[in-house]
Amino acid sequence: MSTSRLQLSDEQRALVGTVRELARDKFRDRAKKYLDGTYPWENLRDLAGIGVLGMSIPEEYGGSNLAVFETALVLEEVAKVCYPTSMALLGEVGVQVRVISTYAPESMKRDILPKVCSGDAMLAICMTEPHAGTDVPNYRVNTTLKGDRAVVKGVKTLISRADEAEWFVVFSRIDGTPGRDGIGCVLVNRNTPGFEVTARYHTMGGENLAEIQFNDCEVPIENVILRQGGFKKLLSAFNTQRCLNPSISLGLAEGAFEEAIKYVRDRSIFGHPVADFQGIRWKLAEMYRDIEAGRSLLYRACLTANPFPDPHEAAIAKMYVNEMAIRVTSEALQVHGGYGFTDDYPVSRLYRGARYGTLGGGATETLKDLVGKKLLSDFDPVDGFLGMKTF
Incomplete structure (x- = not known):
């Protein structure tokens, strides 16, 4: 049986090349200054200039409506040189955009989405609460429906872009309905009375996260994008995040x-280039092996999207790639010796950014449990993996 490596189309290759050139020529030199939490506005404006901020948005709202796979390719290129910029970009192409473009009323789409494409409106997603992160069915933030208005009350924490975003996609309980059936979604503007950023946390990757209080924030009823029973739809959209x-x-x-x-290649020790030592070459070989294995799992998961990725494939890809990145960036830092531990070398910043992956978008432990349950329920005792339609 012949096999071939996935080949990008001419359009995909051109997209990757354009983003790579921008990242290499501009983002690389700027990356160090974002370590203190400074938001990479200039990089976002550059990305808006080449149309990247509209990747996840349908064409009728000014976007290019690219698939999850192409979106992942762009994020991959940006992350190679600047973690804070890749996370800022994720906020404009990730689950919050897809929730709005898929479930929001038409008037809201026409108001918000073109501004996202141009870089004039930042978005944030509010999921985690002080007592619950992955445990979405036990969220306490509640939205009470009152005629043509809705009132949001509660606290969200560890929120990205809290100081920059204009709109917040808030996972919320609706009318106090308990359990997962009570979870829906409401859109809140930062200028809504009662909206307050109450705490800020600086991360090792360079981002700032925040706590947000919704003190009886009153919004129009149409801002309630999903009501009771919206949990499955929200998780389906969230599978996109598990690829991005x-x-x-x-x-x-x-x-x-x-x-x-x-x-x-450039560093010498004992009169020889460091690359001449077998131990170093073995490290490089193992790093490359792990990267290519992760790429295969991730690309396969991305290509299942219709419009959202398969949850099982996305979970497997996320588990492996997140943990792989920690190993590879750590080994790359080790290869640099003491220089790798300094802020003057990019590998230090890349290592710190990699530590976030297993924490956001579904913790590794949660995803392992999800995959394990599916294996036990779907495994075919006669045909094994073939019976599970894995191949």
Whole structure:
């Protein structure tokens, strides 16, 4: 049986080339200054200039309506050189955009989505609460429906872009309905009375996260995008995040690997290039192996999207690629020796960014449990994996 490597189309290759050139020529030199939490506005404006911010948005609202796979390719390229910029970009092409473009009323789409394409409106998603992260069915933030208005009350935490976003896609309980059946989604503008950023946290990757209080925030009833019973729809959309999050991890691993290659070629020890030592070559071989294995799993998961990726494939890809990125960036830092531990070398920043992957978009432990349950329920005792239609 013959096999062939996935080949990008001419259009996909041109897209990747354009983003790679921009990242290499501009983002690389700017990356260090974002370590203190400064938001990469100039990079986002550059990405808007080449149409990237509209990747996930339908054409009728000014976007290019690219598939999850193409979106992942772009995030991968940006993450190679600048983790904070890749995370800022994720906020404009990730689950919050797809929730609005899929489930929001037409008037809301026409108001918000063109502004996202141009970079004039930042979006944020509010899921995690102080007592619950992955445990969505036990969220306490509640939206009470009152005629033509809705009132949002509660606290969300560890929220990205809290100081920059104009609109917040809030996972919320609706009318106090308990359990997962009570979870829906409401859109809140930052200028809504009662909206307050109450705490800020600086991360090791360079991002700022925040706590947000919704103190009886009153919004129009049409801002309630999904009501009771919206949990499954929200999780289906969230499977996109489980492909885009690891695409950033893949880019971080690739960026660190490329830095390691350059370093061992140029650095000498005991009169020989570091690359001449077998132990170093073995490290590089193992790093490359892990990157390529992760790429295969991730790309396969992305290509299942219709419009959202298969949850099982996305979970497997995220589990592996997130953990792979931690290993590879750590090894790349080790290859650099003491220099790798300094902020002057990119590998230090890439290593710190990689640590986020297993925490966001569904913790690794949660996804392992999800995959394990599916294996036990779907395994065919006669045909094994063939019976599970894995191949």
